[in-house]
Amino acid sequence: MNMKNERREREDKGGNTMTTNQAGWKIDNSYSRLPTIFYSQQKPTPVKSPEVVIFNESLAEELGLNPEALQDDEGAAIFGGNEIPEGGTPLAQAYAGHQFGHFTMLGDGRAVLLGEQITPDGERFDIQLKGSGRTPYSRGGDGRAGLGPMLREFIISEAMVGLGIPTTRSLAVTTTGEQIIRETMQTGAILTRVAASHLRVGTFQFAANWGKTEDLRALADYAIERHYPEVDGQENRYLSFLKKVIKRQAALIAKWQHVGFIHGVMNTDNMTISGESIDYGPCAFMDTYDPATVFSSIDRDGRYAYGNQPYIGGWNLSRFAEALLPLLHEDEDEAVKLAEEALSEFPEIFEAEFISGMRLKLGIFNEEKEDKSLISDLLNLMNEHKADFTNTFKALTFDQLEGSEMFQAVDFTKWHGKWQERLERQEQSKDDVHELMRDNNPGVIPRNHRVEEALNAAVNGDLSVMVKLLEVLANPFEHSAEQAEYCKPAPSTARPYRTFCGT
Numbered sequence: 001m002n003m004k005n006e007r008r009e010r011e012d013k014g015g016n017t018m019t020t021n022q023a024g025w026k027i028d029n030s031y032s033r034l035p036t037i038f039y040s041q042q043k044p045t046p047v048k049s050p051e052v053v054i055f056n057e058s059l060a061e062e063l064g065l066n067p068e069a070l071q072d073d074e075g076a077a078i079f080g081g082n083e084i085p086e087g088g089t090p091l092a093q094a095y096a097g098h099q100f101g102h103f104t105m106l107g108d109g110r111a112v113l114l115g116e117q118i119t120p121d122g123e124r125f126d127i128q129l130k131g132s133g134r135t136p137y138s139r140g141g142d143g144r145a146g147l148g149p150m151l152r153e154f155i156i157s158e159a160m161v162g163l164g165i166p167t168t169r170s171l172a173v174t175t176t177g178e179q180i181i182r183e184t185m186q187t188g189a190i191l192t193r194v195a196a197s198h199l200r201v202g203t204f205q206f207a208a209n210w211g212k213t214e215d216l217r218a219l220a221d222y223a224i225e226r227h228y229p230e231v232d233g234q235e236n237r238y239l240s241f242l243k244k245v246i247k248r249q250a251a252l253i254a255k256w257q258h259v260g261f262i263h264g265v266m267n268t269d270n271m272t273i274s275g276e277s278i279d280y281g282p283c284a285f286m287d288t289y290d291p292a293t294v295f296s297s298i299d300r301d302g303r304y305a306y307g308n309q310p311y312i313g314g315w316n317l318s319r320f321a322e323a324l325l326p327l328l329h330e331d332e333d334e335a336v337k338l339a340e341e342a343l344s345e346f347p348e349i350f351e352a353e354f355i356s357g358m359r360l361k362l363g364i365f366n367e368e369k370e371d372k373s374l375i376s377d378l379l380n381l382m383n384e385h386k387a388d389f390t391n392t393f394k395a396l397t398f399d400q401l402e403g404s405e406m407f408q409a410v411d412f413t414k415w416h417g418k419w420q421e422r423l424e425r426q427e428q429s430k431d432d433v434h435e436l437m438r439d440n441n442p443g444v445i446p447r448n449h450r451v452e453e454a455l456n457a458a459v460n461g462d463l464s465v466m467v468k469l470l471e472v473l474a475n476p477f478e479h480s481a482e483q484a485e486y487c488k489p490a491p492s493t494a495r496p497y498r499t500f501c502g503t
């Protein structure tokens, strides 16, 4: 069937067209019903010749979309921003944020939110086009994105899904047929991003700084309805809301720590209210365990280093709590007291999440007080011996302790003895322990050199390397033979890995 001939198109004033709905779009933009300070109506800027280079069929199905109808021209027209799917009300969201500690007004400068796709189960997911052209928040930028960085976001976000870490997702990457100017000329591309929502700590900072209390309240009520309906009807719903966000972010950052993920740019505009990871600009996974690891070329002081992520999480949540103050209590001092109490729980909640995930990685089913030191002793050894983070846990899982220098060391042998005694003090069998460890220690992560290799091939027209990588990353706990070649750290001759803000 030729989809193109089946389509009836009409053109609107902005040059975008609208189509009949064979793809199954069921979009409503509930965000557009917030007070108008929160957005600017903004259509994507039509592009020359959109072409979908990668499309996430299984995600499309989860969203209740018909992948077949989105192949070819129809998908390209929508994902390239030339057509607006039925129900879409494109807008650019306003937000602010602390970037490397400095507060500034931001907003979607190169993205538009079409609205939420309502799935067959009635769930709502934002559909956003990133790289779709200039908006009122673009400042000096061109509103566009490059193919490499958008494919990178596709790879990392889908790898996070495989690892079981809450994340925004990637439905498609579409080239625009236009070049963009960066350090060199690049192929322009648009990422179709799917998210529980794009509400950020920075959205609340925007409301607190530029809105009235009623605007802030409308935003908080909206966020509660979308993400925390359970707090509705509670005595101080906004305080409960704050506590829920604190909890979800603590759990999220703990999950990052469990796999050695370094976000790289934990600005408050990159912290979601839903608890999903967002913005895979300069992020990377570490090979050698070292809490001071930083990949981002712009993070000169190590603000967003691996070991600093929990602290920064708490710092960002303090900015969130500050923004919520007018809603927490009518008396300012009381509001501050409530916020401080809620925030003071963050380190403890984070640590509990971190320790419980690390227990699983070590095959520990129950809780003992000494587990914390067992875990930190191992991490210290790994740091001292420059051990590979992922492969150390894999070697412990499969009891393959020959290879690395650390496993020969006397201090490790001592630690190993203590760990074995710990495992013997629980009732579960060796097989149970092994299974728990298999399920919690990924065999494969998106190693930097593998991601670069896939991207280099992809921007030169060969998608096969990336497709293969995505397949392996989709099931990191499978521990299959085909994963083996993706497990090796970068050769020691490789230059230190640096990431650059995704543009």
Ligand SMILES: Nc1ncnc2c1ncn2[C@@H]1O[C@H](COP(=O)(O)OP(=O)(O)OP(=O)(O)O)[C@@H](O)[C@H]1O
Binding pocket: 106, 107, 108, 109, 110, 111, 137, 138, 139, 140, 141, 142, 143, 144, 145, 269, 270, 278, 279, 280, 281, 501, 502, 503
């Ligand atoms: N080429 C560009 N043109 C206009 N604005 C841009 C451009 N690149 C980035 N921005 C804006 O600069 C700010 C910070 O950029 P950053 O790279 O952190 O975000 P992003 O990757 O564009 O978006 P997100 O956080 O939604 O993933 C954002 O407000 C973003 O919209």
